[in-house]
Amino acid sequence: MKISIITLHRVLNFGSVLQAYSTCTVLKRLGHEPEIINYMEHRYTTLGVIKDTFKNTICESSHSSNIKKAIKFILKTASYTIKRIKFNIFLARHIPMTAKRFTNFHDIKNSPPPADIYMTGSDQVWNSIYNGGIDRAHYLDFAPIGKPRIAYGASFGLDTLPQSEIQETRDLLIKYNAISLRESSGVQIIEKIGLSGAQQVLDPTLLLAKDEWKNEFKLYHSPLRKKYLLIYSIDPQSDELVYRIAKIIAKSRAIPIVRISQGAKLPTFKGCTQRSFMAVRNFLRYFYYADFVVASSFHGTAFSINFNKQFVTVSPSKYSSRTRSLLDLVDLSHRLIENRNNKIDQSLIDFDPVNRILEAERIKSINFLLKSTSAQYKTNSSPS
Structure with missing residues (x-):
């Protein structure tokens, strides 16, 4: 099956790109055709980063001279550019992505990539503080009606949700056919907002031994x-x-x-x-x-x-x-x-007992993927 995945693969962070790689690798082994949605919010684009860097540098202590601020801005921009090149090489070589790049939710909503299943991947995709609010793209609110929606190893990154976000989060997640989270606190959040059936799974990087x-x-x-x-x-x-x-x-x-x-x-x-x-x-x-x-x-x-x-x-x-x-x-x-x-x-x-725990958790996590991506499971109703 073609599985379209949205996750934080464009962050300049080793863990972020490697969890995306692991997710795709495991899904391929299960016989699927995974593809990462090339979602790159404006703040992650080169222009967005340069603007933020310039703003942050200018707003620094007035004790710094304009020359020092200019040098710092140039160094930060050069550092970002080198890092982006390194990570882009890895993404191009190892991670299947959509040819089209999306920079906001409405771009994806208006032209969602075709797929049999839509998946929210791992990392802090549901962290509203990190994402600057609830990002409906990471909640698959662009997926066509009738298409299965699942989450593998998603993370809120928080112990509790802000009260103001509970209803909207519930309205988005109730549309999912299957939900798994990376942390036990995430499972508790799902239960507290009135949904059931979520389970804890391993971070994708731990699925590969x-x-x-x-x-x-x-x-x-x-x-x-x-x-x-x-x-x-x-x-x-x-x-x-x-x-x-x-x-x-x-x-x-x-x-x-x-x-x-x-x-x-x-x-x-x-x-x-x-x-x-x-x-x-x-x-x-x-x-x-x-x-x-x-x-x-x-x-x-x-x-x-x-x-x-x-x-x-x-x-x-x-x-x-x-x-x-x-x-x-x-x-x-x-x-x-x-x-x-x-x-x-x-x-x-x-590490003997540690490895036994990891192996047991790998089996549970892969079984979640097997079940949630099966043709039979697609017809099941959303979590209640």
């Missing part, structure tokens, strides 16, 4: 000739704590620190080698061969678990429920550090 990632992207050689501690943080407010923890662990293991940066905007801490403008494959390589990982990122945590890395996770300053939910699921909540007073757990993780 460690060896599958290795073979898919030929991760046969370490990027370094020595052991290293890897930092991956996408939360600037956690940077100081992440680095302090990394220094303690690296010193105890007598290994250097390497930090993945998605651009040139992050500061390089003393004694930390920074890797900027990395290709997606190299992101996977650095995770695959790390001796230890300190992460402040949901997908950084997910890949640490999936690749069986010794790790700790620093709770991000916002949208932290997704990380807690994953750690609770695999019984590794003790690896979460929420503030500087928490103990740093460096004990060796026994």
Whole structure:
């Protein structure tokens, strides 16, 4: 079946593009023809980013001279351009997308891509704070009447919905034939707004096991000739704590620190080698061969678990429920550090029970996809 998927594949974030890749890969294995709707809101376009960057730079402290602001604007714009090129190469090579690009809901509503099934993919597609309000495109409100609508691993990114959004969210989700969410908090939100039948599933990146990632992207050689501690943080407010923890662990293991940066905007801490403008494959390589990982990122945590890395996770300053939910699921909540007073757990993780949980959850998650995309299930009524 042709499955048209809307998700956050255009965000310049390794986890975002890799979850889109995983979703398509698994659906292909199930015999379907997946296609990502090339939905790129204006804020993600080059023009939109440049406008926002210019506005933010100009509005910075008046203590900065116009020359300094101009230099900062040029550097930020150049950084974005390089990152966009890197990610565009990955998307073009690995992810099937619609030829037409859509920049707003009405574009898709007026000309929805043809499909047998419409799917909301994973990541924070239903996070109204992140999306600047309820984005009806991510709720499949453009799908033709009578066409099945399903959600796989969708995320609100929040523990509760704002009261003002409950009715509209319910009106949109009641049209779905099947709903699954990435976090347990998401399932609770669905239940609280009066719908039933939603279930928790794995993030798409966890549907592919460690060896599958290795073979898919030929991760046969370490990027370094020595052991290293890897930092991956996408939360600037956690940077100081992440680095302090990394220094303690690296010193105890007598290994250097390497930090993945998605651009040139992050500061390089003393004694930390920074890797900027990395290709997606190299992101996977650095995770695959790390001796230890300190992460402040949901997908950084997910890949640490999936690749069986010794790790700790620093709770991000916002949208932290997704990380807690994953750690609770695999019984590794003790690896979460929420503030500087928490103990740093460096004990060796026994991944045998973790892998058994992951395998059982993979089976459940793939069974959801099998059932919800079957011809027989298409005729079922929406959740009540």
